[in-house]
Amino acid sequence: MVNKIGVGYASVTELEKKYVMDALDNQRLSQGKYVAAFEKKFANMHGHKYGIMCNSGTSALHLAMEALREVDGWNDETEILVPAITFIATSNAVMHAGMKPIFVDVHPVTYNMNPDEIEKHITEKTKAIIPVHCFGMPCDMPRITAIAKKYGLRIIEDCAEAHFAKVNGQTIGSFSDIMACSTYVAHTITTGVGGVMCTSDSALMEILRSLLAHGRACSCERCIASDANVVCPKRMGTEIDRRFLFVRLGYSYRVGEMEGALGLGQLERIDEIMGARSHNAQTLIDALTPFEDKIQLPRHPENVEHTYMMFPILVRGNSGIDKEDFIRYLEKHNIETRPMLSLLNQPIYKKIFGDIEKQYPVAEYINHNGFYIGCHHGLTEQDLQYEIRIISGYLDESGHSGKEPS
Ligand SMILES: Cc1ncc(COP(=O)(O)O)c(C=O)c1O
Structure with missing residues (x-):
């Protein structure tokens, strides 16, 4: 590992x-x-x-x-x-x-x-x-x-x-x-x-x-x-x-x-830093594209330059994948995950604003289906290939049935 x-x-x-x-x-x-x-x-x-x-x-x-x-x-x-x-x-x-x-x-x-x-x-x-x-x-x-x-x-x-x-x-x-x-x-x-x-x-x-x-x-x-x-x-x-x-x-x-x-x-190092992030994110996107019916990858219009502070993944509602199980699996395999900036369901905001999450259906969907992983400039090719192997392994049928990917 x-x-x-x-x-x-x-x-x-x-x-x-x-x-x-x-x-x-x-x-x-x-x-x-x-x-x-x-x-x-x-x-x-x-x-x-x-x-x-x-x-x-x-x-x-x-x-x-x-x-x-x-x-x-x-x-x-x-x-x-x-x-x-x-x-x-x-x-x-x-x-x-x-x-x-x-x-x-x-x-x-x-x-x-x-x-x-x-x-x-x-x-x-x-x-x-x-x-x-x-x-x-x-x-x-x-x-x-x-x-x-x-x-x-x-x-x-x-x-x-x-x-x-x-x-x-x-x-x-x-x-x-x-x-x-x-x-x-x-x-x-x-x-x-x-x-x-x-x-x-x-x-x-x-x-x-x-x-x-x-x-x-x-x-x-x-x-x-x-x-x-x-x-x-x-x-x-x-x-x-x-x-x-x-x-x-x-x-x-x-x-x-x-x-x-x-x-x-x-x-003075931004070209090096941004270049590595962009390469890493693109490597993840290319490798995970076959699973896009199950997860939504970060895609952007042509006129935009994305700088990938992180790599968001949204589990599609009809994919049959349990997000909590997926992130537990990634964490167990040493891949850190974080929630995708959920806001309106935070305890303090519920206290201040009440239960308003339902009024924001897209945010609500992201709160419940989204998480992100790293694609930062410190990752090696080996790290990236490991991330890809673990994620793909889970998303393949073997992952669904709880079996370890080979
Ligand atoms: C979108 C956004 N705004 C503001 C902040 C706050 O920055 P700081 O933690 O430096 O106060 C953060 C921090 O992560 C952020 O992600």
């Missing part, structure tokens, strides 16, 4: 180690030149003017909500559209910022927010849409942006699960007023813990920087100390040094220089 095949993987090479060691040698642990370099590069790669690094994807979403609430005058009645399948942090962040998430059912093939389902949820209280690009698969951004334009809604993209995926050649994250991203360990580009926001609006950038550092007045990039020897002239123009002048109720969501150093190294 091979080693456990996990769903995620963090690869740290000599490059990241060199940057981290340099950050340590510089004796600077709070954000400095590496955070600044990571922010600039990340923003640039997403066609945005400003990147702002923070301590998690959840913080990034929360601050995006708070900043737009401040600028647009949103209130506690404001409704924000979110998909009925996503990691719980997306809709939690809406509530952290004191607003109401309104769920939209997802598409049965892409698993992302279904554009056909959006308009029926729009009311005069709706102010924004959060498309979440789940499992590496981009949302239908041309249709979502058209709907947002028609109703004058903001877009905040949650890009945590689909780093650098593309629609019509355009990188996701570039379709929104603010994009939010996680770089937590399970994610494709990782800094251990971390998050990033990008925007091209300088007013929003200043508010985001202020909010992540206790609400301080001084939020321009020079004060983020890319060079400790530079003293920003704006800083000393007030009675209290603007770094210690607090103008809004902020948070402590900052990140450190080592995360910046790790992130910069990872960004």
Whole structure:
């Protein structure tokens, strides 16, 4: 039996180690030149003017909500559209910022927010849409942006699960007023813990920087100390040094220089990382295609570049396969599985929203029939062949009758 095949993987090479060691040698642990370099590069790669690094994807979403609430005058009645399948942090962040998430059912093939389902949820209280690009698969951004334009809604993209995926050649994250991203360990580009926001609006950038550092007045990039020897002239123009002048109720969501150093190294390796994932996913798809009458594989339209943060599998309702038995079998054979981001059936959401899962039939179907496995860049050809052998073995008749595949 091979080693456990996990769903995620963090690869740290000599490059990241060199940057981290340099950050340590510089004796600077709070954000400095590496955070600044990571922010600039990340923003640039997403066609945005400003990147702002923070301590998690959840913080990034929360601050995006708070900043737009401040600028647009949103209130506690404001409704924000979110998909009925996503990691719980997306809709939690809406509530952290004191607003109401309104769920939209997802598409049965892409698993992302279904554009056909959006308009029926729009009311005069709706102010924004959060498309979440789940499992590496981009949302239908041309249709979502058209709907947002028609109703004058903001877009905040949650890009945590689909780093650098593309629609019509355009990188996701570039379709929104603010994009939010996680770089937590399970994610494709990782800094251990971390998050990033990008925007091209300088007013929003200043508010985001202020909010992540206790609400301080001084939020321009020079004060983020890319060079400790530079003293920003704006800083000393007030009675209290603007770094210690607090103008809004902020948070402590900052990140450190080592995360910046790790992130910069990872960004320089994205072709290698994404290339390996794409190869792995394609190998799994090709080998499992004969079983497509029993399981739904991740398929995407031609105009989309999928970045396979994970490999979702949906057991078809008429397949005669018991999903629970299938995942127990995979786990027993050292292949890690996870639920496909079930949300509305979570105990805490049942408590807050009641029993609403039935109103979202596609999400409900995914909650009950879906799971995912890993296709990450740490897998060897041997690992992939093992995954294929175990899955195929189960799906063959011998697997159904509970016999071990040979
Ligand atoms: C879609 C999505 N949004 C937000 C987050 C939250 O990111 P973090 O764990 O960095 O707070 C995650 C994390 O897994 C996620 O998958």
